[in-house]
Amino acid sequence: MNITRIFIALLLSCAGACTSAAEPASPPAIDAAASAKLAVEVREEVRHAWQGYKQYAWGHDDLAPLSKGPHDWYASSLLMTPVDALDTLIILGLKDEANDARELIATKLNFDQDIYVKHFEITIRLLGGLLSSYQLTHDERLLKLADDLGTRLLPAFDSPSGLPWVEVNLRTGKTRGNESNPAESGTLLLEYGTLARLTGKPIYYDKAKRALVETYNRRGKTGLVGASFDVASGKWIDSDSHIGGGIDSYYEYLWKCWKLFGDKDCLAMWQTSIAAINRHLADPRDDVLWYRHADMNTGKHGQTEYGSLHAFFPGLLAYSGDLARARKLEEASFRMWQQNGIEPESFDYAQFKVLEPSYALRPEIIESAFYLNRLDASPRWRAIGAQMFADFRRYCRNEVGYTALKSVVSKERKDRMESFVFAETFKYFYLLFASKDALDLDTVVLNTEAHPLRRVVAQGK
Numbered sequence: 001m002n003i004t005r006i007f008i009a010l011l012l013s014c015a016g017a018c019t020s021a022a023e024p025a026s027p028p029a030i031d032a033a034a035s036a037k038l039a040v041e042v043r044e045e046v047r048h049a050w051q052g053y054k055q056y057a058w059g060h061d062d063l064a065p066l067s068k069g070p071h072d073w074y075a076s077s078l079l080m081t082p083v084d085a086l087d088t089l090i091i092l093g094l095k096d097e098a099n100d101a102r103e104l105i106a107t108k109l110n111f112d113q114d115i116y117v118k119h120f121e122i123t124i125r126l127l128g129g130l131l132s133s134y135q136l137t138h139d140e141r142l143l144k145l146a147d148d149l150g151t152r153l154l155p156a157f158d159s160p161s162g163l164p165w166v167e168v169n170l171r172t173g174k175t176r177g178n179e180s181n182p183a184e185s186g187t188l189l190l191e192y193g194t195l196a197r198l199t200g201k202p203i204y205y206d207k208a209k210r211a212l213v214e215t216y217n218r219r220g221k222t223g224l225v226g227a228s229f230d231v232a233s234g235k236w237i238d239s240d241s242h243i244g245g246g247i248d249s250y251y252e253y254l255w256k257c258w259k260l261f262g263d264k265d266c267l268a269m270w271q272t273s274i275a276a277i278n279r280h281l282a283d284p285r286d287d288v289l290w291y292r293h294a295d296m297n298t299g300k301h302g303q304t305e306y307g308s309l310h311a312f313f314p315g316l317l318a319y320s321g322d323l324a325r326a327r328k329l330e331e332a333s334f335r336m337w338q339q340n341g342i343e344p345e346s347f348d349y350a351q352f353k354v355l356e357p358s359y360a361l362r363p364e365i366i367e368s369a370f371y372l373n374r375l376d377a378s379p380r381w382r383a384i385g386a387q388m389f390a391d392f393r394r395y396c397r398n399e400v401g402y403t404a405l406k407s408v409v410s411k412e413r414k415d416r417m418e419s420f421v422f423a424e425t426f427k428y429f430y431l432l433f434a435s436k437d438a439l440d441l442d443t444v445v446l447n448t449e450a451h452p453l454r455r456v457v458a459q460g461k
């Protein structure tokens with residue numbers, strides 16, 4: 001084997017399973033002018049992807065960016081991309097695009113459909129998107145749509161346990177789906193609570209709060225919750241605890257519901273939970289920090305698994321005041337990103353090895369960089385954000401939009417562009433690089449889909 005071939009072999013072996021977690025090369029700091037320029041570049045990328053949606057998938061849920069056609073979640077479209085994108089288009093000042101999206105939504109979105117929809121996804125994307133866009137535009141048509149959607153979703157809460165069924169039929173109100181998880185039952189109150197305040201219908205707040213409290217009440221002796229439960233019996237199916245997908249935003253909403261509504265129950269539940277997370281899941285290694293799996297009842301350590309969804313947690317730590325842990329966890333997350341130049345869905349940090357190689361255009365690590373940049377006043381977070389934006393463009397952009405990746409190792413593409421790329425990924429990149437005036441974090445709380453919800457003291461607008 002000659003020197004070049006040895007070098008290539010070493011590179012390839014490191015791509016999937018590199019055992020070294022040593023600190024990789026550090027991206028250079030960027031000044032205010034460079035950051036402002038990046039914000040403009042993000043805006044142009046949003047325009048590019050929106051143009052692709054408009055040309056090839058107008059009126060449908062999503063653009064399939066490789067086949068250049070529409071993709072719908074159900075038998076009929078619920079305009080996922082326009083609703084998820086609208087507040088981003090407004091915040092970025094893309095006025096024509098925002099007006100087009102708003103008119104499409106106001107004139108074509110119809111929830112009277114005989115389809116079973118995912119309660120959690122529809123709440124965070126559509127209800128959240130309609131409410132934030134209503135608060136930004138004062139367009140009453142958007143609030144009317146949100147109220148109609150909320151009414152149609154409410155039967156999801158009618159279970160013996162108070163934990164919501166996974167799916168609800170928008171026309172008949174019939175429900176189905178027994179196996180659920182804390183993220184699905186506990187990531188509803190910001191949206192339903194805002195709807196309650198804006199419509200003067202407290203039932204929305206009460207139902208969603210009960211689901212959150214019922215989830216919390218089922219925590220194990222450790223204070224942690226598990227990975228899945230049965231909605232009818234309220235019993236746990238899987239006691240594995242972690243901060244990743246299926247649990248993640250339950251913890252996020254405990255803190256954020258305190259921030260948005262000043263609900264002291266939420267603060268108390270958050271305090272118990274974050275203490276348990278740091279006691280049983282935090283895993284400091286070398287100069288960084290990871291969060292592992294553990295059993296919710298015994299605290300017995302489980303997998304050393306982390307991934308793109310877990311990477312929201314540095315942001316939540318920073319937002320709730322724990323900057324020391326937030327910095328270390330974001331640094332760890334960025335090392336995961338740098339191993340292949342973009343982050344995988346799932347990763348074993350003890351072996352520094354990719355477990356599930358896909359990248360769905362997820363925002364969480366950028367969301368965390370945004371919170372740290374706002375709250376930590378270090379140039380580091382924009383510097384790593386600039387690196388991630390360059391990588392994101394390099395590997396995911398195509399001629400009509402952005403594509404997910406089947407593998408961050410091979411960079412093979414996938415024919416999906418989820419609506420959250422507009423709602424979250426681009427929005428967090430923009431907010432990371434733009435000035436603070438772009439969004440006042442003192443007056444809004446971002447839902448888990450990055451829809452900014454403004455405090456509403458009582459019924460009113």
Ligand code: DMJ
Nearest residue numbers: 249362363364420448449
């Ligand atoms: C989004 O729909 C939300 O951020 C949710 O909480 C988790 N998954 C996606 C983005 O990765």
